[in-house]
Amino acid sequence: MTEGANQSDQGFQNPVAGFGVTFKAMFKKRLTEQYPEQPKTTAPRFHGRHQLNRHPDGLEKCVGCELCAWACPADAIYVEGADNTDEERYSPGERYGRVYQINYARCILCGLCIEACPTRALTMTNEFELADSTRKDLIYTKDQLLAGLTEGMVDSPHAIHPGTDEQDYYRGLVTEAAPGTVRQAAVSKGEPAVVDSEPVAPAEGAPAAPAPAASPAASAGSAAKPGQEGQG
Numbered sequence: 103m104t105e106g107a108n109q110s111d112q113g114f115q116n117p118v119a120g121f122g123v124t125f126k127a128m129f130k131k132r133l134t135e136q137y138p139e140q141p142k143t144t145a146p147r148f149h150g151r152h153q154l155n156r157h158p159d160g161l162e163k164c165v166g167c168e169l170c171a172w173a174c175p176a177d178a179i180y181v182e183g184a185d186n187t188d189e190e191r192y193s194p195g196e197r198y199g200r201v202y203q204i205n206y207a208r209c210i211l212c213g214l215c216i217e218a219c220p221t222r223a224l225t226m227t228n229e230f231e232l233a234d235s236t237r238k239d240l241i242y243t244k245d246q247l248l249a250g251l252t253e254g255m256v257d258s259p260h261a262i263h264p265g266t267d268e269q270d271y272y273r274g275l276v277t278e279a280a281p282g283t284v285r286q287a288a289v290s291k292g293e294p295a296v297v298d299s300e301p302v303a304p305a306e307g308a309p310a311a312p313a314p315a316a317s318p319a320a321s322a323g324s325a326a327k328p329g330q331e332g333q334g
């Protein structure tokens with residue numbers, strides 16, 4: 103075949119070949135998602151909104167170490183740790199996360215922060231509806247990220263389970279709040295000494311006061327889905 107004939111064939115085939123993808127797609131099944139009416143189920147380990155988890159008695163797992171913030175490549179996490187006291191205890195150990203923020207205008211949902219967390223305090227849920235209309239609303243605070251309360255939990259701050267230490271929490275020996283556990287007043291937040299008509303819990307070592315149970319108001323304040331420990 104001459105060179106001129108080759109060029110003539112290519113000149114005819116190229117436009118037809120260009121429509122090949124179009125013709126193939128015309129006969130394929132449609133993949134239209136009916137969102138938001140029929141949201142698609144995500145994969146089990148999908149990286150969605152973060153969650154700050156609790157121990158089984160309601161104390162917080164976060165120890166305010168900032169490792170998650172240092173691991174974040176997008177500088178999306180801000181943490182301020184503080185010391186627990188016997189009168190106001192948020193986690194079993196020495197420190198807790200007093201301020202915790204994640205900026206979802208920056209976060210790329212890579213999951214490096216949850217890998218860095220030494221206590222499994224930080225995990226990710228399957229929730230992906232994170233869009234909002236202002237940058238300020240995309241900064242999620244600790245109140246929004248903290249997991250809700252499940253049965254057997256009392257909202258923090260409250261005393262450590264009597265007869266246990268921090269290590270026992272990580273060994274799984276504490277499975278629920280001790281009878282008589284009540285929520286302490288959050289002095290650092292300026293809360294009054296009596297919360298929801300319940301007495302302030304005694305300091306560690308002192309006899310436990312009656313009237314256990316988590317306050318409904320405290321439960322309602324947590325935006326995360328109760329009992330859901332996010333995917334890691």
Ligand code: SF4
Nearest residue numbers: 174209210212213215
């Ligand atoms: S998922 Fe990635 S980008 Fe988002 S806060 Fe964690 S480390 Fe930072």
Ligand code: SF4
Nearest residue numbers: 164165167168170219
């Ligand atoms: S979430 Fe984990 S890594 Fe981040 S400050 Fe708390 S304990 Fe440390």
